[in-house]
Amino acid sequence: MITINENYLKLQASYLFSNIAKRVTAFQEANPEKEIIRLGIGDVTRALPAACITAFHKAIDEMGADTSFRGYGPEQGYDFLREAIARNDFQARGAEINADEIFISDGAKCDTGNIQELFTQDIKVAIPDPVYPVYLDTNVMAGRTGNFSDGRYQGLVYLDSTKANNYVPALPTEDVDLIYLCFPNNPTGSTITKEELSQWVQYAKEKKALILFDAAYEAFIRDESLPHSIFEIDGAREVAIEFRSYSKSAGFTGTRCAYTVVPKECMAFDSKGNAQPLHPLWNRRHCTKFNGVSYPVQRAAEAIYSADGQAQTKELIASYMRNADLIRQEMAGLGYDFVGGKNAPYIWIDAKGDSWEFFDMLLNKAGVVCTPGAGFGKCGEGYIRLSAFNSYANVEKAMARLREMLK
Numbered sequence: 001m002i003t004i005n006e007n008y009l010k011l012q013a014s015y016l017f018s019n020i021a022k023r024v025t026a027f028q029e030a031n032p033e034k035e036i037i038r039l040g041i042g043d044v045t046r047a048l049p050a051a052c053i054t055a056f057h058k059a060i061d062e063m064g065a066d067t068s069f070r071g072y073g074p075e076q077g078y079d080f081l082r083e084a085i086a087r088n089d090f091q092a093r094g095a096e097i098n099a100d101e102i103f104i105s106d107g108a109k110c111d112t113g114n115i116q117e118l119f120t121q122d123i124k125v126a127i128p129d130p131v132y133p134v135y136l137d138t139n140v141m142a143g144r145t146g147n148f149s150d151g152r153y154q155g156l157v158y159l160d161s162t163k164a165n166n167y168v169p170a171l172p173t174e175d176v177d178l179i180y181l182c183f184p185n186n187p188t189g190s191t192i193t194k195e196e197l198s199q200w201v202q203y204a205k206e207k208k209a210l211i212l213f214d215a216a217y218e219a220f221i222r223d224e225s226l227p228h229s230i231f232e233i234d235g236a237r238e239v240a241i242e243f244r245s246y247s248k249s250a251g252f253t254g255t256r257c258a259y260t261v262v263p264k265e266c267m268a269f270d271s272k273g274n275a276q277p278l279h280p281l282w283n284r285r286h287c288t289k290f291n292g293v294s295y296p297v298q299r300a301a302e303a304i305y306s307a308d309g310q311a312q313t314k315e316l317i318a319s320y321m322r323n324a325d326l327i328r329q330e331m332a333g334l335g336y337d338f339v340g341g342k343n344a345p346y347i348w349i350d351a352k353g354d355s356w357e358f359f360d361m362l363l364n365k366a367g368v369v370c371t372p373g374a375g376f377g378k379c380g381e382g383y384i385r386l387s388a389f390n391s392y393a394n395v396e397k398a399m400a401r402l403r404e405m406l407k
């Protein structure tokens with residue numbers, strides 16, 4: 001008899017986006033003439049940078065001739081891309097990362113989920129609240145939690161991110177083994193300072209714990225003092241793995257390219273308490289279960305690091321951040337309290353009441369879609385997330401409707 005992994009039955013159905021879609025459809029059917037403006041999505045809206053398109057086309061032409069055709073590539077990624085990453089994303093910022101510590105992949109989402117395979121089931125896991133739901137759900141699937149009750153899974157340590165701690169969670173009071181951190185943060189748009197991040201690295205060293213650092217939004221950082229990588233922090237090479245993605249930084253959500261950094265000194269422990277390097281384990285996993293990212297996509301990603309690519313991605317990000325600035329300015333003018341939008345494309349707004357009630361009001365009175373904070377965890381109750389991923393004209397229109405609605 002074939003039996004199932006019952007951990008899947010513990011998963012809470014993703015009510016968030018299906019619930020949003022249902023309400024938006026109902027509104028549209030009742031108001032067919034009303035144009036809806038979506039500021040809820042976590043997906044980019046603008047085209048790929050021209051430099052990426054040129055490199056992409058050229059690589060496809062190479063695949064079309066026997067003399068330049070390429071078959072299976074190295075699972076870890078081509079050296080041309082790994083070297084460009086090490087140089088531009090790390091060494092240029094004073095972070096000691098070498099090309100052979102970088103694993104190219106098809107997504108930070110997959111990598112943050114798959115990495116858990118390297119650890120035993122009985123580790124204590126710490127996850128922020130509110131949170132990118134992937135960290136939570138993949139731990140449930142792996143059997144690292146109990147059942148869902150009272151808005152939370154049993155057995156996990158939740159790291160509350162609230163106004164009181166400026167959306168940077170405090171160190172846990174009980175010992176934990178695996179810690180998820182995401183800065184700049186989705187959904188709050190908050191950031192972490194080098195001093196705060198150093199405390200987490202210190203904690204991980206003391207407890208022999210490991211930090212999984214998701215830096216998917218580092219390209220949106222405008223404040224020069226903020227760390228782009230956890231490897232800008234002394235000692236992080238021993239206790240951290242970092243996830244990066246071109247999805248938001250260069251519009252690659254539909255193109256697929258990301259990478260994971262596993263430093264050679266990064267350790268976890270066997271049952272005898274002996275330190276074991278994680279690099280060879282992740283390498284083994286990657287080579288056995290992953291075929292590598294396609295050659296043309298890796299060439300398109302490499303082009304991000306060219307002079308043209310750098311200028312174009314900078315412009316792309318600046319255009320989204322111009323939207324974020326407008327949202328911040330308008331929400332402040334309307335008397336709302338919020339965080340984010342300065343070094344991240346998300347603005348986390350105190351709804352002064354129930355998340356879903358505010359969502360409904362925004363939809364029904366202004367035709368604007370936001371994301372209710374309650375969908376990201378218990379601590380998100382009473383908040384909404386606005387995203388800067390849209391055109392400036394649409395953001396202007398949405399803000400004008402909000403002003404009108406609140407008059």
Ligand SMILES: *Cc1c(COP(=O)(O)O)cnc(C)c1O
Nearest residue numbers: 107108109132186216245247258
């Ligand atoms: C969008 C996003 C990613 C990127 O995931 P991909 O799988 O590379 O598209 C990673 N982490 C967070 C928190 C995100 O919001």
